[in-house]
Amino acid sequence: MKMNRPSLPNPSQAAPEARQPKPNPHNARAAKLRALTPDQSQALLRWLQVDGITYAAARERLAKEFGVSVSNATLCAFWQQHCVAVRPAQASAGPDVLLDITIQSAAPVRLIIKRKGDGVTVTQKKL
Numbered sequence: 001m002k003m004n005r006p007s008l009p010n011p012s013q014a015a016p017e018a019r020q021p022k023p024n025p026h027n028a029r030a031a032k033l034r035a036l037t038p039d040q041s042q043a044l045l046r047w048l049q050v051d052g053i054t055y056a057a058a059r060e061r062l063a064k065e066f067g068v069s070v071s072n073a074t075l076c077a078f079w080q081q082h083c084v085a086v087r088p089a090q091a092s093a094g095p096d097v098l099l100d101i102t103i104q105s106a107a108p109v110r111l112i113i114k115r116k117g118d119g120v121t122v123t124q125k126k127l
Contacts, residue, residue, distance in 0.1 A: 032070050033078050040066050045082055048075075048104070052127045055104055079104060102127065 036044065047053050047061060055075045062068045098120065099113040108127040113120055 032068055033074060036066065036068065044078070048079060049102075052102060052108060052110075054106065054108055056106070076104070 033041070033044070043065075044058065044062065047058050053061070055072045058075055059070060059072070062070060096115040097112065098115055099111070101111050103109045103111060110125040110127055112123040112125070114123070
């Protein structure tokens, strides 16, 4: 004997106004840093680029000085968007520098790859 079950509504058949896009958690996290004033953003850039502080130290300073609490993932996204893109354009070490990056971690490392003759040299510096 076959039982009739009520059919469940298909979410894709809902009225367009009833469908809500799922919030992107990355956008919500990044919104905290987008809300910083230009001076605060410049300070964060300076801490990461010039001072070379870790994400943990940057998080502490953001909380202490600006009252903003963010995750390492948010700072990583900020670093990739603002800091990494700036490094090659600086090229202060000369035209033979192929790559000059700082890898942020618990123990940050600066990696410099230079052209030397027909090969390359790799220099790693702990910060």
